[in-house]
Amino acid sequence: MKAEDSAPHEDVPHDKVPPADPAGGTAAETEPAATGRRRGGGRAGGIAPPSWLALFFLMPALLLLGFLVIYPIVFSVIRSFLDASGDSFVGLDNYTGIFQGHDNLVAVRNTAVWVVFAPTVVTIFGLLFAVLSERIRWSTAFKLVVFMPMAVSFLASGVIFRLVYQQDPDKGVLNAVAVGVHDTIKGGTGYPGAGPHAKTALVRADGGAVVTTGAFGAGQTALVPLLRVKPENLPKDAKPAAQPPAAKAGQVTGTVWFDFTKGGGGELDKPNTGESGLPGVRIEAVSGGKVVAKATSAADGTFTLKKLPSGSVTLRLPEDNFTAPYGGVQWLGGTLITISIMVAYLWVWAGFAMVLIAAGLAAIPRDALEAARVDGATEGQVFRRVTIPLLAPVLVVVLVTLVINVMKVFDLVYIIGGGDPTAGVLALRMWTESFGGGNDPGAGSAIAVLLLLLVVPAMLFNIRRLRQERS
Amino acid sequence: MSTAGTQAGTAADAPRPGAGSAAGAPRRSVVARVVGRVGGGAVQAVLAVIALFWLVPTFGLLIASLRSNEDNNGGGWWQVFSKPSQLTFQSYSALLDKSDFVDSFWNTVLITVPATTLVVVIASLAAYAFAWLEFPGRDWLFLLVVALLVVPVQLGLIPVAKLYGQIDFGGFKMAGSITGVVLFHVAFGLPFAIFLLRNFFAAIPRDLLEAARMDGGSEWTIFRRVVFPLGGPAIASLGIFQFLWVWNDLLVALVFADPSSQPMTQWLQSQMRQFTGNIDVLAPGAFLSLIIPLVVFFAFQRYFVQGVLAGSVK
Numbered sequence: 001m002k003a004e005d006s007a008p009h010e011d012v013p014h015d016k017v018p019p020a021d022p023a024g025g026t027a028a029e030t031e032p033a034a035t036g037r038r039r040g041g042g043r044a045g046g047i048a049p050p051s052w053l054a055l056f057f058l059m060p061a062l063l064l065l066g067f068l069v070i071y072p073i074v075f076s077v078i079r080s081f082l083d084a085s086g087d088s089f090v091g092l093d094n095y096t097g098i099f100q101g102h103d104n105l106v107a108v109r110n111t112a113v114w115v116v117f118a119p120t121v122v123t124i125f126g127l128l129f130a131v132l133s134e135r136i137r138w139s140t141a142f143k144l145v146v147f148m149p150m151a152v153s154f155l156a157s158g159v160i161f162r163l164v165y166q167q168d169p170d171k172g173v174l175n176a177v178a179v180g181v182h183d184t185i186k187g188g189t190g191y192p193g194a195g196p197h198a199k200t201a202l203v204r205a206d207g208g209a210v211v212t213t214g215a216f217g218a219g220q221t222a223l224v225p226l227l228r229v230k231p232e233n234l235p236k237d238a239k240p241a242a243q244p245p246a247a248k249a250g251q252v253t254g255t256v257w258f259d260f261t262k263g264g265g266g267e268l269d270k271p272n273t274g275e276s277g278l279p280g281v282r283i284e285a286v287s288g289g290k291v292v293a294k295a296t297s298a299a300d301g302t303f304t305l306k307k308l309p310s311g312s313v314t315l316r317l318p319e320d321n322f323t324a325p326y327g328g329v330q331w332l333g334g335t336l337i338t339i340s341i342m343v344a345y346l347w348v349w350a351g352f353a354m355v356l357i358a359a360g361l362a363a364i365p366r367d368a369l370e371a372a373r374v375d376g377a378t379e380g381q382v383f384r385r386v387t388i389p390l391l392a393p394v395l396v397v398v399l400v401t402l403v404i405n406v407m408k409v410f411d412l413v414y415i416i417g418g419g420d421p422t423a424g425v426l427a428l429r430m431w432t433e434s435f436g437g438g439n440d441p442g443a444g445s446a447i448a449v450l451l452l453l454l455v456v457p458a459m460l461f462n463i464r465r466l467r468q469e470r471s
Numbered sequence: 472m473s474t475a476g477t478q479a480g481t482a483a484d485a486p487r488p489g490a491g492s493a494a495g496a497p498r499r500s501v502v503a504r505v506v507g508r509v510g511g512g513a514v515q516a517v518l519a520v521i522a523l524f525w526l527v528p529t530f531g532l533l534i535a536s537l538r539s540n541e542d543n544n545g546g547g548w549w550q551v552f553s554k555p556s557q558l559t560f561q562s563y564s565a566l567l568d569k570s571d572f573v574d575s576f577w578n579t580v581l582i583t584v585p586a587t588t589l590v591v592v593i594a595s596l597a598a599y600a601f602a603w604l605e606f607p608g609r610d611w612l613f614l615l616v617v618a619l620l621v622v623p624v625q626l627g628l629i630p631v632a633k634l635y636g637q638i639d640f641g642g643f644k645m646a647g648s649i650t651g652v653v654l655f656h657v658a659f660g661l662p663f664a665i666f667l668l669r670n671f672f673a674a675i676p677r678d679l680l681e682a683a684r685m686d687g688g689s690e691w692t693i694f695r696r697v698v699f700p701l702g703g704p705a706i707a708s709l710g711i712f713q714f715l716w717v718w719n720d721l722l723v724a725l726v727f728a729d730p731s732s733q734p735m736t737q738w739l740q741s742q743m744r745q746f747t748g749n750i751d752v753l754a755p756g757a758f759l760s761l762i763i764p765l766v767v768f769f770a771f772q773r774y775f776v777q778g779v780l781a782g783s784v785k
Contacts (some may be wrong), residue, residue, distance in 0.1 A: 007560045049690050057694070058612075061597035061661055068658030069619055073632035079629060129521070135514050142773065145522045151768035151775075152529075152761045155736045161755035163535055163548075170546045173531055275651055286724035347525065352779060359780050387779030408623045411721045415743065430625045437727055441629045446626040455621045466617050 058247040073452070080445035094446035099425075107424035110338050114425060118342050119402035122393060125346060126353020130361055131383070133354075139296030148352030151386060154348070158415025161344040165331040175328025182326045190281060190321035194229045197259060202269055207366065208319030211286075215312035216252045222315055225269050234258070238279050241271035242300040250308050252293075254315065256281045257301040275469070277301025281321050331409065332416070337423045343415045345409065353398050359392030361387070404458045407451055426451060516576055529761075535710075536562055536754035543750045562751040563759075571730075572756065577737035579718060581649050582734055583770065586656040586717045591710050593657065594664030599694050601665065602672035603680060613669065619662040630725045631655055635727065637754075647729030656717045664709050667781055671705035672698055708778030711771050715764050735760045 044243040083090045098104055129146055133139040149157060166172030169179040196203040196210055202223055203212050216222050221244035241257030258276045259269065266272040283292040285305045292313060295303040305315075331340045364387065372382045388395075410427040417423030424432075426447055434444025479522045534548035542550070542557045551557050566572055600606070601613050638645035659720045675698060699706075721736040728737060739756045742749050766776055 021562055049684075051604070053690055054600040054604040054606035054609075057596040057600035057604065058692075060593045061665060064593065064654065064658040065616075065619065065661055067634070068627060068631055068655060069622060069662075071634075072627040073622065075630035075633075129518075132514050132518055135511060136518055142518055142522055144769075145525050147527070147776075148765065148770075149529075149717055150770065150779075151764040153721070153764070155721050155737055155739055156532075156757040156761040159739070159743075159753050163531055163750070163754070164528050166747075173527065173541070173547060173549065176547055176549070189533060196528045205495070300684050326515065347528065355776055404621050408625065410625075414721075414741070418743065418746070427623070427625055431628070431725070434629050435632075441633075445629055446630065448623065451623045452626055455623060459618050459621050462617050462620060463614055466614070 052090060076445045076448050076452075078420055079441055080449045082442050084440040086441065090442065091308075093448070094442045097443055098429075103421040103424055104429060106421060107426050107429040110424060111379075111407070111426045113338060113402055114342065114406050118345055119399050121342070122346055122349045122353050122402055123357075123398050125350045126151045126357050127391075127395070128397065129350065129354040130358040130388075133358070134361065142349070143354065146354055150351050152348070153412075154411030155415055157344055157348050158412055161340075161347070161416055162332075162418075165340055167328065167330060167332075169328045172328070172331075174331065178328045179326055187280050187422050190323075191226070191229050191233050191278065192322055192324045193320055194226045194233075194278075197225060197227045197268065200225055200259075200269055206316070208322060210317040210322070212315045215314050216273045217312045218252065218308050218310065220252055221247055222254035223269060223271070224254055224256040224283075224317065225271075227257065227259060229258045229260075229278065234276060235279055237299050238276045239300040240273065241277040241301050242274045243271060244302055245304065246342060247304070250306065252285060252305045252308060252313065253313070254283070254303055254305075255301045256283065256297045256303065256317070271301070281317055282320060284316045286316050287311060287313045291316075332418075332420070335422065337417060337420060341413055341423060344412055344416060345406075345466065348412075349402065349405070353402070356398050357391065357394055360391050364390050369386050400458050400461055404455050407454055478610065497732045501727050526672065530752055531538075532758055535750060536758045538562075540748070540751040543754075544747060566752060566755045566759075569752075572735075572738055575733050575735045576733075576759070578641075578649065578728070578732055579734040579736070582652050582656070582724075582732075583714055583717045586653045586660070587711050587713045589653070589657045589712055590660040590664050590713045591706055594661055594668050594709065595699055596694070597661070597665045598668035598672050600717040601669040602675075603698070604690070616662050618668060622659075622662075624659055624722060627655065628661060630721075647727070649728075649730060649732045652732065652734075653729045654723060655723055656713075656720070659723075660713050660716065664713065667709050667778065668702060668705055671702055675701050704774060704777060705781070707771060708781065711767060711775050712778045714767060715775075718764055727741055 008425065047274045080094050081089055081091065083093075097109060129142075133142045135144065152160075164172060164174050167175065169175040195205050201213060202225060203210050210224070210226070212222055212224065214222075223244070241255055244253040244255045247253040255271055256278050257271045258278055259271075260266075261272055261274045263274075266275060271277075277297065279297055279299045279301065281297040281301075281303075283295045283297065283303050283305065285295075285308060286293045287309065293305040293308055295305045297303040305313075330336065368386055368390065369382055377385065407427060408427050410431060413423050413425050413428050414431075417428075430444050430447040430451065432438050433447065434441045438444070531548050534551055535543055537558045537560070538548065538551065539557070539561055549585060601609060601616075632646070635645040635651045679697060679701075680693060683697050688696070719736065720734070721740060724734050724737040725740070728734065733741075735756070739753060741753050741762065742756070746753070
């Protein structure tokens with residue numbers, strides 16, 4: 001009946017909108033067959049099998065869906081209005097309870113953060129990867145690498161990222177990189193806790209820094225003895241302390257060393273044999289409150305400050321020589337933990353977004369892009385004005401799928417967060433409340449029903465999409 | 472519309488009498504080629520770094536699994552570059568000597584294989600009915616299946632746990648059994664499976680089925696001899712999906728399995744409480760648990776990608 005006029009209409013969307021969504025692509029091909037069949041049903045009625053036969057084919061699926069999916073939905077809704085023991089009706093208490101108590105509120109907040117940011121960020125990365133990988137020859141290899149984590153369980157991903165996020169920069173690769181970058185930019189760490197000897201007259205502590213008590217003019221040498229250097233902070237390349245080299249005109253030389261002789265002995269304020277120089281200490285010459293020269297001590301602790309102005313200077317060893325070393329970021333502490341888990345999620349799901357978007361890109365007619373280029377559009381304009389609008393349907397499908405998925409994220413938070421309530425999300429709270437110690441199926445059911453309500457828009461989106469494909 | 476605007480703009484900017492677009496085109500392409508070559512290098516570099524970001528974490532797990540606990544706690548895995556002698560299979564052999572780990576591996580297999588097979592068979596039957604049989608309410612029933620696609624697993628946990636608790640056939644208790652875990656996975660895998668397969672089955676040329684029906688083949692024969700074999704690629708996609716989903720599951724196992732039926736993920740999770748002290752168990756365990764899905768993925772990645780493309784809703 002409608003088949004005749006529906007056929008021409010069908011071509012319109014499929015021509016203009018390149019595979020709106022990949023699922024639609026498959027379904028679209030089926031369309032002629034489907035409509036044809038509906039008409040043919042009446043005509044070739046003799047061949048069509050009786051409808052009761054369908055029941056045999058559907059029975060196993062219907063039984064399982066009925067008992068293990070549909071019945072639970074009904075049961076959960078009812079259960080969510082009952083108390084922990086399931087005996088008495090408590091109205092909406094379980095639902096209002098989701099928004100009460102510290103852990104619950106944190107979980108609600110985190111779920112909101114997840115739903116808003118994770119799908120968007122993953123889609124943006126997927127889009128970037130898909131677009132960029134079109135320009136390289138090894139795009140297949142690249143896609144395989146990025147897509148690979150999709151096959152890995154959240155548990156294994158969790159273990160992988162627990163290793164990556166380890167706090168100790170000697171163990172966690174991320175903090176190792178962070179410390180490496182930090183030290184390259186801000187200079188290596190020095191000697192935390194080190195400082196002047198109580199009895200020395202040569203240097204004194206000045207805040208966190210160390211300054212010489214005396215002033216030095218050009219051609220003079222300075223001795224800078226330090227104590228309380230921790231053995232593990234003493235670099236392997238440190239050499240025995242040497243006497244300061246002779247200072248030339250306009251220079252002040254000196255030695256900064258560990259004024260401590262192993263086994264005792266040695267003279268105070270003199271670089272005796274057996275005492276180690278302190279390499280890598282930063283020394284500043286200060287005159288009238290201004291830094292006029294800088295130097296760094298060598299392996300034997302000697303240093304030379306050059307091109308000094310006339311007049312005397314004091315030497316200062318700035319505070320950063322003695323502060324504790326930069327220990328990297330605490331990835332799994334405080335509010336950062338949710339972001340860190342999202343990074344792991346991105347690692348797993350970026351490939352999914354990339355593959356779907358790449359398929360969408362491949363289906364964009366080259367003529368459309370070429371036409372825009374011939375018209376003088378820059379690559380940026382082509383991307384923003386042509387590619388993105390044509391990709392919009394695919395991007396929506398990716399986003400919707402990810403939102404549904406993010407809503408259910410459990411394993412990754414459970415494994416990387418290690419039960420830390422700061423990382424909690426609703427899907428995890430649901431499990432904790434009902435199985436992981438909470439023992440309150442009422443509260444758990446309420447969270448489960450809330451999760452269902454949150455995905456209802458996605459459900460309607462899917463149904464609408466299906467209807468559009470069919471009509 | 473916007474492109475038309477740009478076109479007008481460039482035309483006005485370049486008032487070359489007579490030259491027109493003929494002169495403009497080659498000029499542009501030379502510039503584009505140069506930009507493309509320089510930009511291409513940058514793109515290559517950026518993507519190489521990204522690929523490294525994606526590979527390093529897994530590589531770190533592999534190396535950590537090949538070092539002793541002392542070495543792992545003494546420094547990061549990258550130390551093997553300077554001390555290759557740290558590499559050892561010690562953690563693996565110790566792990567494989569643990570009978571509860573080995574049991575959990577077999578439990579994973581015993582859960583995954585039936586859960587995958589059953590979903591494929593049951594969903595194929597249903598999808599055939601939805602695609603090629605006429606019955607009242609078919610469209611509504613299929614819409615219901617589509618609606619169920621997005622139902623979170625969380626919704627089933629409490630009610631099904633209660634339901635299983637009541638099932639006890641003279642000695643066989645559903646609660647904590649492998650069967651219970653399998654059936655739950657099958658049920659929640661069905662909506663996606665039916666959706667995927669129906670779309671594929673419906674694309675089978677009608678003539679093929681008509682011919683078979685004319686020849687007097689029963690629906691069962693047609694399903695077995697025509698539709699099921701033709702659905703190969705879709706069934707492969709579905710099988711891989713379901714396999715990975717079940718193999719990698721933790722939540723369903725946590726709720727429905729007990730220590731005798733727990734899969735690998737659950738066993739590993741129980742070792743997580745002490746992370747740093749347990750790396751010699753967790754790293755090789757996690758690696759063993761991901762190596763089979765990874766092999767499946769690389770062997771059948773074409774079907775896997777097809778599945779992703781066809782059913783991005785779950």
